[in-house]
Amino acid sequence: MNARLARICVMTGVLAVVLLPIYWLVSTSFKSNREITQEGTLYPHVPTLDNYVRLFTEKQFGSYLTNSLVVTFFSVAIALVVGAMGAYAIARFRLPFAMDRKVGLFLLTLRIIPPVVILIPVYLLMLSLGLLDSWLGLIATYTAFNVTFCVWMMESFFREIPVDLEEAAMVDGDSRFGAFRRITLPLAAPGLAATAIFAVLVTFNEFLFALALTATPRAMTMPRGTATLIGRIDTDWASMAAAGVIGALPIVLFALLVQRHLVRGLTMGAVK
Numbered sequence: 001m002n003a004r005l006a007r008i009c010v011m012t013g014v015l016a017v018v019l020l021p022i023y024w025l026v027s028t029s030f031k032s033n034r035e036i037t038q039e040g041t042l043y044p045h046v047p048t049l050d051n052y053v054r055l056f057t058e059k060q061f062g063s064y065l066t067n068s069l070v071v072t073f074f075s076v077a078i079a080l081v082v083g084a085m086g087a088y089a090i091a092r093f094r095l096p097f098a099m100d101r102k103v104g105l106f107l108l109t110l111r112i113i114p115p116v117v118i119l120i121p122v123y124l125l126m127l128s129l130g131l132l133d134s135w136l137g138l139i140a141t142y143t144a145f146n147v148t149f150c151v152w153m154m155e156s157f158f159r160e161i162p163v164d165l166e167e168a169a170m171v172d173g174d175s176r177f178g179a180f181r182r183i184t185l186p187l188a189a190p191g192l193a194a195t196a197i198f199a200v201l202v203t204f205n206e207f208l209f210a211l212a213l214t215a216t217p218r219a220m221t222m223p224r225g226t227a228t229l230i231g232r233i234d235t236d237w238a239s240m241a242a243a244g245v246i247g248a249l250p251i252v253l254f255a256l257l258v259q260r261h262l263v264r265g266l267t268m269g270a271v272k
Contacts, residue, residue, distance in 0.1 A: 025241055025244050025245060026241075026245055027043050027044055028237065028238065028241035029051055029052070029238065029241040029242040029244070029245045030044040030047040030048060030049070030051070031047075031048070031051075031238055031241075032046070032048060032050075032238060033236065033237060033238045036237045036238060037237065051238040051239050051241065051242040052242045052246070054239055055239055055242055055243060055246070059225075059228070059229065059239060060217045060225070061222075061225060061226075061246070063217045063218065063220070063225070064217065064220050064221060064222045064224070064225030064226070065222050065247070065250075067135065067138075067218075067219055067220060067221050067222070067225075068204055068221040068222040068223075068247075068250075069250060070135060071135055071138045071142065071203070071221060072142075072200055072203045072204045074135075074139045074143075075139045075143045075146060075203055076142075076196060076199045076200050076203055078139070079142075079143050079146030079147045079149075079150050079199060080146075080150055080192060080195065080196060080199070082143075082147050082150070083146070083147050083149070083151045083153075083154055083195070084150065084154050084185065084188070084192065085180075086147070086150075086151045087150070087151045087152075087153075087154035087155040087157075087158055088154075088158050088180055088184065090103050090151065090155050090158075091155050091158035091159045092158065092163070103151075105152075107148040107149075107151050107152050108148065108149075108152045110148050111148040111149050111152070115145075115208050115209065116208065119208065119209065119212055122141055122209065122212075123212050123213065126140075126141070126213055131213075132213055132214075132215075133213070133214050133215050133218065133219045134219050135219060137219075138209070138210065138213060138219065138221070141209050141213065142203045142206065142209075145202075146199045146202070146203065149195070149198070149199060149202075150195050150199060153191065153194065153195040153198070154188065154191055154195055156191075157188045157190070157191030158184065158188060158191075161184055161187050161188060165179075165183050165184070165187075166179040166180070166183055166184060169182065169183050193258040196258065197254065197255060197258055200254055201251060204221075204222070204250065204251060205223060206221070207223040207224060207227070210223060210224040211224055211227070222243070222247045223247075225243075226240060226243045226244070226247070229243065
């Protein structure tokens with residue numbers, strides 16, 4: 001009985017730690033700024049949707065959200081295509097000096113370099129290419145970062161798929177690429193889903209490069225646009241909370257869509 005009570009207490013504490021910030025964010029989004037800063041209520045006494053309406057009518061949040069969705073979709077999609085082919089090549093072909101076993105780690109090392117270290121070179125490159133404050137500049141930057149991560153993640157999945165399946169397809173007249181597309185890639189779908197959701201999370205929430213490479217609402221992403229709600233004199237806390245709720249919805253919906261593949265992917269060794 002005591003052990004059961006202890007487990008209940010621990011689970012309750014964990015749930016409180018996890019859910020309390022979410023509750024506070026959602027409840028704050030329905031409060032007025034006066035209720036947030038002066039009254040400090042635990043729940044909205046006079047719930048209002050004005051914060052959400054103001055985001056789209058006065059704060060240009062619709063443009064920020066659209067930019068984030070477009071940039072995230074294209075950068076992750078391109079990175080998955082290129083990364084899957086690169087990971088497949090590493091998993092199936094042998095390189096001199098056993099480099100095929102080291103390329104993935106080398107790429108991961110490049111990925112974990114602090115972004116601020118290469119911020120200035122990336123900025124100067126985008127400036128010389130005329131891609132500042134544009135979707136294309138952000139897509140190119142995020143794709144470059146995501147490809148290394150996708151290769152590292154997907155390599156282990158392709159190694160777990162038996163080579164015999166591809167060889168049987170090629171014996172039947174299929175090409176190497178055809179066997180990859182029709183046999184190997186569908187079997188690696190859980191890995192693609194697990195890789196995609198991690199890449200989407202990183203890309204959708206990225207702030208540093210969006211801050212440096214964008215300057216107007218035509219290209220600002222959601223995290224960058226939300227930062228504009230912080231003024232020199234006043235901060236629109238209610239609108240920021242509403243922006244946080246709206247910004248979380250695409251990630252939640254995407255996670256629900258790929259949940260089946262994601263759970264299987266995590267149990268097949270996607271996370272090393």
